[in-house]
Amino acid sequence: MKKMILLLAALAGMKATYAAPSQAMISGVCAPRSANGMKLYNVREGKLVEFASTTLDKEHNFAFAIPVPASGYYYLAMSVDGKASRNYIRVYLQSGEQVTLDIQDDKGHYSVVKGGEENKLLYAWQQLIGPLKSKTELIDTTTYRAFFPALEALEPAVATFKKSIHTKNGIFNRLLAVTVDADMESTAMGILVMPRSAHPDKKQYPAYYNTILQPKRYCSAAILELGEGADLVRRYAMLTASRLDSITLTNRVELSLSVICNDTLKGVWMVDDFRSYRSLEKFDAVFTPYQKYLVTDNMQKALFEARKSLSTFKKGTAGYNFSFPAINGDTVTLASLKGKVVLVDMWATWCGPCKKEIPFMQELEAAMHGKNVAFVSISTDKAEDKEKWKSFVKEKKMGGIQLFAGGWSDMQKFYDVNGIPRFMVFDKQGNIVSVDAPRPSMPELKPLLESLL
Structure with a gap:
C-alpha cells in the first residue's frame, strides 16, 4: 500500500x-x-x-x-x-x-x-551580415572591387561571432552555426551571380572562395532549415560546376548534380531547375535518369506539376503567332515567315548575357547564309527606349529581322518567359520545335537548325 x-x-x-x-x-x-x-x-x-x-x-x-x-x-x-x-x-x-x-x-x-536569447543573438548576427548582404542586391551598384575587401574585412568578426553561439538551446546553437556559414557563403556567391557592371576573373577571387566553391561542400540537408537554402544550393552548384568544366546544354545537369553529395539536396536542385525548361521532350530526356533523387512527396508533386505545365508547349504544336513592328517599319508575324525555319531571340539592350550572344548569333547567321532560316531578334526594351534600341542595333551591325516588342509582350507571357535571353525554334510550318533552344554560343544550335531544312 x-x-x-x-x-x-x-x-x-x-x-x-x-x-x-x-x-x-x-x-x-x-x-x-x-x-x-x-x-x-x-x-x-x-x-x-x-x-x-x-x-x-x-x-x-x-x-x-x-x-x-x-x-x-x-x-x-x-x-x-x-x-x-x-x-x-x-x-x-x-x-x-x-x-x-x-x-x-x-x-x-x-x-x-x-x-528570448535566441532571437537576440539571431538579430545580432543579422545586423552583422546585413551591410555586406545589401551590397549584392539588385538596386545596389557595388562591384567585386569594393565587395571583395568588405568580405575579407568581415571574416574575423564572423569567426568571433561563431564563438559566441552558446545559448542554453543546443538545437538553436546548431541551427545558428549553420546559418552563419550559409549566409556568408550565399552573400559571397551573390556578388558573382547578380547583374553588375563588372565581374571578376576567377583568378581575382579572394581565398575565401576556394573554401566554399569546391565539390562535395554540401553533404548535409541542414541548410534546408533556412528559407534561403534552396537558393544557396542553386548558386553553389552553378558556380562550383563551372570551375570544373565548361557547362554545356548536354552536361549541365549531370555536372551540377556531381558537385552535391546529398541526395535530398540534389532533389532540391532539380526541382529548382524544373523552371528552366519549356519543352516536355527535353525535360523528360534530361531528368528521367535522375528521378531517384526526388525523395520527398513535395518533390514528386513538383515533378508532376512541371510535366503537366510543359505539355502545352509540345514539339509539333502550333507556335504563338507573334506580331511586332520591324526596325524598317514593317509588321512581321510568325505566319508571315511560313516556309522558313525560324530562330527567335528574345533579348534587350540592358541584358548583359543577351549582348554576349550577339557575336555568336552573327557568326551563325554568316555560317548559314543562303539557308532557308529566318533569324528573328525580338527586343523587350521598354517603349520609351525604342530609339536607344535602334541605335544599338545599328552600332552593333545586327543582322536578321529586328523586331521591337516594347516591353514584356503577350508572347513572353504566353511562353512564361521569366528571364532573357531566351531562344526558340519553329519549323517551316510555324510549329514548335523548342521553346527553350540552345543559345548561339552552344554547339547544339546549328545542327538543330540544319536538321529542319
Whole structure:
C-alpha cells in the first residue's frame, strides 16, 4: 500500500511539472505607411511557404499566434494589398516564444523589442551580415572591387561571432552555426551571380572562395532549415560546376548534380531547375535518369506539376503567332515567315548575357547564309527606349529581322518567359520545335537548325 501511495505521488508530481506545448506569439509595429498587412512564412525544403497573413490595425500593429510552433525559423514580410515585400525578417520560434518587433522600413531594418536569447543573438548576427548582404542586391551598384575587401574585412568578426553561439538551446546553437556559414557563403556567391557592371576573373577571387566553391561542400540537408537554402544550393552548384568544366546544354545537369553529395539536396536542385525548361521532350530526356533523387512527396508533386505545365508547349504544336513592328517599319508575324525555319531571340539592350550572344548569333547567321532560316531578334526594351534600341542595333551591325516588342509582350507571357535571353525554334510550318533552344554560343544550335531544312 505504501509503494502504491509513493507511485501515485510520483505520477502527481510528473503531472504538475509537465508543461504542454504553449503557443508562440509574434507581434509588433510596421512603420511604413504604405504597408497594410503582414505575411508569415515557414520553411519547407529550403523554400519559404506562406503560413499566415494578417492586416495592420490603425496604429500599424500586427500579431500572429502560433498554437503549436515547430521549433525553427519563420520569416516575416510586410505587404501592400496582399503583395509581399522581398525583404524578409527571420525569427526563431519555439514553444512559448514571445517576439515583439519594430519594423522601420521595407529594406529589412528592424529591432527586437522583446524576445528570448535566441532571437537576440539571431538579430545580432543579422545586423552583422546585413551591410555586406545589401551590397549584392539588385538596386545596389557595388562591384567585386569594393565587395571583395568588405568580405575579407568581415571574416574575423564572423569567426568571433561563431564563438559566441552558446545559448542554453543546443538545437538553436546548431541551427545558428549553420546559418552563419550559409549566409556568408550565399552573400559571397551573390556578388558573382547578380547583374553588375563588372565581374571578376576567377583568378581575382579572394581565398575565401576556394573554401566554399569546391565539390562535395554540401553533404548535409541542414541548410534546408533556412528559407534561403534552396537558393544557396542553386548558386553553389552553378558556380562550383563551372570551375570544373565548361557547362554545356548536354552536361549541365549531370555536372551540377556531381558537385552535391546529398541526395535530398540534389532533389532540391532539380526541382529548382524544373523552371528552366519549356519543352516536355527535353525535360523528360534530361531528368528521367535522375528521378531517384526526388525523395520527398513535395518533390514528386513538383515533378508532376512541371510535366503537366510543359505539355502545352509540345514539339509539333502550333507556335504563338507573334506580331511586332520591324526596325524598317514593317509588321512581321510568325505566319508571315511560313516556309522558313525560324530562330527567335528574345533579348534587350540592358541584358548583359543577351549582348554576349550577339557575336555568336552573327557568326551563325554568316555560317548559314543562303539557308532557308529566318533569324528573328525580338527586343523587350521598354517603349520609351525604342530609339536607344535602334541605335544599338545599328552600332552593333545586327543582322536578321529586328523586331521591337516594347516591353514584356503577350508572347513572353504566353511562353512564361521569366528571364532573357531566351531562344526558340519553329519549323517551316510555324510549329514548335523548342521553346527553350540552345543559345548561339552552344554547339547544339546549328545542327538543330540544319536538321529542319
